[in-house]
Amino acid sequence: MARLNYGIIGCGMMGQEHLRNIALLQDATAAAILEPDPVMRKAAAEAAPGAVMAGSIAELLAVKAVNCLLIASPNYLHLRQLEEIAAIRPLPVLVEKPLFTAPEDTLRLAALRAAYPAPIWVAMEYRYMPPVASMIDEAETATGGIRMLTIREHRFPFLQKIGDWNRLNRKTGGTLVEKCCHFFDLMRHILRSDPVRVMASGGQSVNHLDEVYGGERSDIWDNAYVIIDFASGARAMLELCMFAEGSRYQEEISAIGPTGKIECHVPGPGRFWPKHLGEPPVAQVIVSPRDPKGPKMVEIPVDPKLLAAGDHNGSTFYQHQRFQRAVLGVQPVEVTLEDGWWAVAMGIAAQESAVTGKAVDLASVRYGVP
Known part of the structure; x- marks a missing residue:
């Protein structure tokens, strides 16, 4: 190679x-x-x-x-x-x-x-976190076709960055762009459909309220709900809270269809797990069929070397492996400029909806053509 x-x-x-x-x-x-x-x-x-x-x-x-x-x-x-x-x-x-x-x-x-x-x-x-990737692989079979998708992230506040650039909406695009474009990308990727309408409520309730940088008060949001309708008829919801670092799992994703439900639970960075609680939790995937009833849970461990190398459950390494193959012409690019455009457009629409109190129709408000 x-x-x-x-x-x-x-x-x-x-x-x-x-x-x-x-x-x-x-x-x-x-x-x-x-x-x-x-x-x-x-x-x-x-x-x-x-x-x-x-x-x-x-x-x-x-x-x-x-x-x-x-x-x-x-x-x-x-x-x-x-x-x-x-x-x-x-x-x-x-x-x-x-x-x-x-x-x-x-x-x-x-x-x-x-x-x-x-x-x-x-x-x-986030596409390449082993528990998320495993859930995506099994989702169609487990659900019989996803009709409802929920992503919940309960995590720590924004970390300190060089020059505090991540404290200001004008430099980040806003929390629903900066932080949540990952989740909007996951929604499109999992549902294999494009969004048509976005409704959101969000704001700055707890974090960074009294912080001022270069004369500008921090205006970065720390919580939101976002509901999105997709062209396929499926709907998805994001629940974000950035003052919930006491949670056992940082991300919880559930997909539901006519035959069952599949979930994954992803812990946050191991370096933030309190030592007095012992070993950090291991990621899980749970399949809950409607008939016969009986949830089945499988743990999805991640190589400790990969966990030690970053805060994203090994996904950065797996992403680089695929990028390497794309550079060498062995495989296509998996996350394209169009995917990147959609993720940001959904975040911008969610920010707009939360500010105006109105749903945003993505079929007519395109924020440019992908």
Whole structure:
């Protein structure tokens, strides 16, 4: 297998997780790194001592060994950096979510999509969590065709990021874009259908209420309900609470159809599990048929090395494996620019619905054409 020599743009918290997972891959290395923050730059240099430390995207792309890219910078930089790469040296890219942060970005995204000659994979790690992937594989058989899908995330508040960029809606796109585009992507992926209508209620109730950054008060939301109707006739709901870190499981997903229900329970990062409670919980998948009744639970353990490498139940590693195969032409890109567009469009619509108190019709309000 040919070697992947990553050029990495952004080595904050998520970029460091990517670095650790790239180190676990066969035939892959970090060849060059762009990280302006001195603390994160030092940590990245220690994690990848062979990497060239670049001062700009142009410098990074000038490193001849680099043959693919990872973008893990703050949200509002993603599209701008993709455009700069396209103008200099368009290599295969794995770009962190969200792909963009505002409706006015969509014309630029459409132009990029039409002209970019190499694969672009949008990082949606939740698809590749082993319990979620197992649930998706079994869902059609277990349910007889999903009619209702619920995703519940009860978790800790937003973590501290470099420059506190994740405390302001204008830099993140808002919580329902920044945090929840993962879940909206999962909904489309699981239901194999596009959304047509979004209804939401959300706000900032507990976290960051008195925080001010550069004269701007933090306005990032910490809870929401979102209901989405899909073209297939299925409906889905997201329940988000970011002041519920005492929960045993961080994500709980259930899918229900005429013949039964399937659920998965996913624990949060092991580093946050209280030591006095013993070992962290193990992910589960539960199938509950209607007839004959009798739920069946299977634990889905994750390789401890992968758990230690990041906060996403091993999914970052599995995502990189697939990206590697896509770069080599062995398989297609699984999370496309269109998928990334839809995930953000659903988040923008949910933010709009919660602010206005009105349902948003995605059939007429397209936020650009995917």
